[in-house]
Amino acid sequence: MIRPGDSDGTADSGWTAKRVGQLVSGPGTDRRTAGPGQPGPPGLRFTESMQGHYSESAGHDVEFGAAAARGRAAGRSVATDLVIDYPDLGAVLADPGVPGEVTGQVVIPALGDEPLEVTAGQFTLLVPDPHHVETDNMRYRLELVARDGSRYLLEGYKVIRRGSVLRSWGETTTLRMTLYQRSGADVLTVRYRGELRVSVTAVVRLVASIEIRNVANRVDRERYRCEFVARFLGWLWPFYAGVLDERERFPIPPREAPALPRPGGRAADVVRWCDGAGGWHDEAVPDACSRLVRYRGGTKGPVLLAPGFAMSATSFALATNRPSLVEYLVDHGFDVWLFDYRAGIELPSAWEQGTIDDIATIDWPRAVGEVTRITGREDVQAIGHCVGSVSLMMTLLYGTTGIRSAMCSQFTVHPVTSRLNLAKASLHLGTGLAAAGIRHLGPDTAWNARDVALDLAIRPVPVPRGERCGLATCRWINAVFGTTHLHAQLDDATHRQIPNLFGVANLAGLRHLILILQRGRAVDAGGLDRYLPHVDRLDLPIHFLAGTRNYIFRPQGTERTLAWLTEAFGRERAARNFSVTYLDGYAHLDALIGRDAATDVFPGIVEFLEATAAR
Numbered sequence: 001m002i003r004p005g006d007s008d009g010t011a012d013s014g015w016t017a018k019r020v021g022q023l024v025s026g027p028g029t030d031r032r033t034a035g036p037g038q039p040g041p042p043g044l045r046f047t048e049s050m051q052g053h054y055s056e057s058a059g060h061d062v063e064f065g066a067a068a069a070r071g072r073a074a075g076r077s078v079a080t081d082l083v084i085d086y087p088d089l090g091a092v093l094a095d096p097g098v099p100g101e102v103t104g105q106v107v108i109p110a111l112g113d114e115p116l117e118v119t120a121g122q123f124t125l126l127v128p129d130p131h132h133v134e135t136d137n138m139r140y141r142l143e144l145v146a147r148d149g150s151r152y153l154l155e156g157y158k159v160i161r162r163g164s165v166l167r168s169w170g171e172t173t174t175l176r177m178t179l180y181q182r183s184g185a186d187v188l189t190v191r192y193r194g195e196l197r198v199s200v201t202a203v204v205r206l207v208a209s210i211e212i213r214n215v216a217n218r219v220d221r222e223r224y225r226c227e228f229v230a231r232f233l234g235w236l237w238p239f240y241a242g243v244l245d246e247r248e249r250f251p252i253p254p255r256e257a258p259a260l261p262r263p264g265g266r267a268a269d270v271v272r273w274c275d276g277a278g279g280w281h282d283e284a285v286p287d288a289c290s291r292l293v294r295y296r297g298g299t300k301g302p303v304l305l306a307p308g309f310a311m312s313a314t315s316f317a318l319a320t321n322r323p324s325l326v327e328y329l330v331d332h333g334f335d336v337w338l339f340d341y342r343a344g345i346e347l348p349s350a351w352e353q354g355t356i357d358d359i360a361t362i363d364w365p366r367a368v369g370e371v372t373r374i375t376g377r378e379d380v381q382a383i384g385h386c387v388g389s390v391s392l393m394m395t396l397l398y399g400t401t402g403i404r405s406a407m408c409s410q411f412t413v414h415p416v417t418s419r420l421n422l423a424k425a426s427l428h429l430g431t432g433l434a435a436a437g438i439r440h441l442g443p444d445t446a447w448n449a450r451d452v453a454l455d456l457a458i459r460p461v462p463v464p465r466g467e468r469c470g471l472a473t474c475r476w477i478n479a480v481f482g483t484t485h486l487h488a489q490l491d492d493a494t495h496r497q498i499p500n501l502f503g504v505a506n507l508a509g510l511r512h513l514i515l516i517l518q519r520g521r522a523v524d525a526g527g528l529d530r531y532l533p534h535v536d537r538l539d540l541p542i543h544f545l546a547g548t549r550n551y552i553f554r555p556q557g558t559e560r561t562l563a564w565l566t567e568a569f570g571r572e573r574a575a576r577n578f579s580v581t582y583l584d585g586y587a588h589l590d591a592l593i594g595r596d597a598a599t600d601v602f603p604g605i606v607e608f609l610e611a612t613a614a615r
Contacts, residue, residue, distance in 0.1 A: 040088075040214050041088045041089065041090060041214060042089040042090065042212060042214050042224055043085065043086055043087050043088065043089055043212070044085070044100075044210065044211070044213070044224075045083065045084065045085045045209075045211045046084055046209045046210045046211065047081070047082065047083050047084070047206065047209040048082050048198065048202070048206050049080065049081050049198070049202045049205065049206075050079065050080045050082075050175055050196035050197060050198050050202070051196060051197065052068060052078050052177070052196030052197055053076055053078065053194050053195070054068065054071045054076055054192040054195075055068075055074065055076060055192065055194060056191070056192060064176040064177070064194060064195050065195060067192075067195075068194040071192075076110060076194075077109065078194060079107040080104065080105070080106050080107070081107075082102055082103070082105075082118070082121070082123075083102070083104050084101070084102055084123045085100055085101045086098070086101075089212070089224060089228065093228065096124075096125040096126035096232075097124060097125075097126065097127050098124075098125075099122040099123065099124045100122070100123045101121065101122070101123075102118055102122060102123050102140070102142060103118050104118050106118065106142065106144055106154060108179070111146055111150070111152075112146050112148065114146070116144040116145065116146050116152060117144065117145055118142050118144060119145050120142075120143040121141065122140075122142075123138075123140055123141075124138065125138060126138065126160065126235055127139055128492060129159075129492065130492060131491050131492075131595060132488075132491070132492065133469060133487045133488075133492050134161065134162035134469055134470055134495070135160065135492065136160040136161075137157040137158065137159060137160065138157060138158040138160065138172075138175075139156070140155065140157070140175065141153070141154075142154040150181070151181070151182040152181055152182060152191070153179070153180040153182060153188060154177060154180075155178050155180070156176055156177040156178065156196070157176055158172055158175050158176070159174075159176070160172060162469065162470050173197055173199075173203065174196070174197050175195065175196040175197070176193075177193065177195065177196055178190060178192075178193050179192040207229070210225050212225055258314070258500065260293060260314065261324075262319075263295060263317045263319075263323070263324050263326045263327035264327040264331065266295055266327075266330065268293050268294060268295060269294045269295060269296045270294035270374065271291070271292070271293050272292040272294075272370060273285050273288040273290070273291050274289060274291070274367075274370070275288060275289070276289055276349075278362075278366055280370050286348060287349070288347050288348055288349065289341075289342040289348075289352075289363070290339070290341055290347070290349075290363050290366060291339075291340040291346070291347060292337050292339055292340075292367060292371065293314075293337070293338040293340075294335070294336070294337050294338075295326055295330050295336045295337075296335050296336075297329060297330030297331065297333050297334050297335060297336060298330075298332075298333025299333065299335075300332070300333040300334045300609070300610070301335060301613050302334075302336075302337055302371050302372075302375050302377055302381070303335065303336055303337065303380065303381045303382070303383060303609060304367060304368070304371060304381070304382045304383065305325070305326070305384075305388075306339045306364075306382070306388030306389075306392060307344070307386070308386030308388060308484075308589065309343050309387035309505060309509060309510075309513065310343060310345060310502055310503055310504060311344070311345060311501055311502060311503070312340060312344050312346050312501070312503075313338035313339055313340045313344065315501045315589075315592075315593065318494060318593055320491065320493040320496075320497055321494060321593055323598050325597070325602060328605075328606070329605075329606070329609075332610075337367075337371050337380075341359045341367075341391070342354045342358060342362075343387070343506065343509055345502070350504050350506065351506070353506050354506060354509055355509055355512040355524075355525040356387060356391055356394065356509060356512045356525070357512070357525050359387070359394075359395075360391045360398055360400075360531075361398050363391075364391060364392065365395065365400045368380055368401075368402045368403060369402065372402050379403060380402060380403060380404060381403070381404050381405050381406070381407075381612065381613065382405075382406050382407070383406075383409065383605070384406070384408055385409040385411075385589070385592060386553075386588065386589070387411060387509075388409075389409050389412070390408075390411040390412065390516070392406055392408060393408060393412065393413050393522065393538070393542075394522055396538055396540070397413070397522075397531035397534045397535070397537055397538065398530075398534075398537075399537060403540070404540065404613075404614060405540060405541040405542070405608070405609070405612035406540065406542045406543075407542075407544075407545065407605060407609070408543070408544050409544075409591065410545060410546060410550055410553050410588050410591070412561040413521060413532060413564075414520060414521050414522075414557050414561045415516060415517055415520065415521075416520070417482070417517050417552060417553060417554065417557075418482060418552065420461075420462055420482065420551075421482050421517060441504070441507070441510065454476075455472045455475060458475055458476065458479040459475060461478060463475075463478055463483065464483050466487070466488075467483055467487055469487055471498055471499065473498050473499040474498060476502075480505065481552060482551050482552035483587060483588070484552065484589040484590075485587055485588060485589050485593075486585070486587045486590050489585070489587070489590035489594035489595060489596070489597075490590060490593070490594060490595060491595045494593055494595070501589075508525070511525075512525045515527060535564070535565070535568040538565065538568075538577075539569070539573075540577065541577055541608075541611075541612040542565075542577060542578050543608045544561070544562070544578075544579070545580075545581055545583060545591060545605075546558040546580060546581070546582050546583065547583045547588055547591050548582055548584050548585065548586065549585060549586060549587045550587050550588050551587060551588075555582055558580055562574075565577075581604050583600065583601060586600075
């Protein structure tokens, strides 16, 4: 037994509204409640007929297309004849999330010769899908009763997803249906799943059936009818217009540095800034090149979290992730320190030139030293993502002490990258930009001639299948770094935060990263083997995270590093110290900010930290 929506996310919890504008006043637009004998506000009514197939569904099976195919083969048909009524036309024109009332019938021969009557129904024209990027739904919720008194609930949704206009017809005319049988006030059992479709003929009949009520003048009725159709097409425009609707895809970042996150409602306990000479301060300083932000959760010891290049450590504490990694660690009793090294986008040093050597040999030792000084602990645990990960390994190889255990996410000292990134490296991207006098790269975020031209120039850069989206920042990330996330792993709210997660990248750091990719191992900015010869300094617990679909740093790079460590320390010692988790279906950053990361990834992080914490 399950409650509605447990299986496919179509239940009440997602019925949120999306504001789109207001109806212009005109004849018949008085939306006050009508008194006795007075007509109400202009209303809208239309009919919709759908036909399809279904089959029995076991448990949480949500393969609607497969269920419909099985039903088609078995001759199990379903048909609907629905009347959708909006008592207040102005309300739905202002907000397509306002539900309409539904009456009508559903015909399922297997449940009796007589149609099921809709006793109460809701239809919502467009509702943002909270679980999928750049996706809205049309939603149906129909309470049904059979002639023998049996009661049912039909829930369904149509998917409106940004993409090719050639795909729009199939998605906007296909209803994914789940039929529940009621056996009590709140107890529902899934009976059938399937798909219903609206044929071309049915669409023509639907448009012809649009009726404007409570408006006496025929001209006004036609005006309202045209306005509704035009507004509906306007709502679909951003999803299917492609490059013709890109202005809203350039979200300008805030002019001022964003406020520090409050994971789980907690304010930061300590904020420390390091100046260029290595001195730490309680207030921001003009030459800050490191920052530490503390969220104290318990007594399990300090954990440093270092982000990727041209990012901020606050990305570990996104409010759209519930819980975020920071909140998850704090809730499990850890003393969490967000560590922004010199390439952190909220630091003045982000605009200065600096290499990965600077991060490994200067920033990491300073941060570890300051955290141990404040906490009074002998050592810390550290988690690094991307450049935060490879620089963590490099600082250990350099000889930095005070790190008890390390978790390295995605980028190791033996990176294996995609063919696309190798092609970028072979073009000597960094050298070419330097020759052109360019010292920084930043996302194209503004609707202006420069950024639009840049966005158009990088559109031909190949993107993995299914990963194109409307955000200009996503295209910039793919062109400069590679695909950092699979869109299927993000919810829409987090995806909208992507432009705020990435910022300026200095050219010296990019050139160093390109050199490491070309060599296939961590070398210094001059190409010398400054780090790997000191493998003996990695004699501590290290756990690796590797996304199986990481297009920037292939999991083979993690395998090469593990093989290198095994050769250096022997199988027995390597087995005690070194371990790996391959994250199935994840790419790169999505493993830490993804919709299901708190279930799929965070428990393993806590397990490692607890196993290697100070006793």
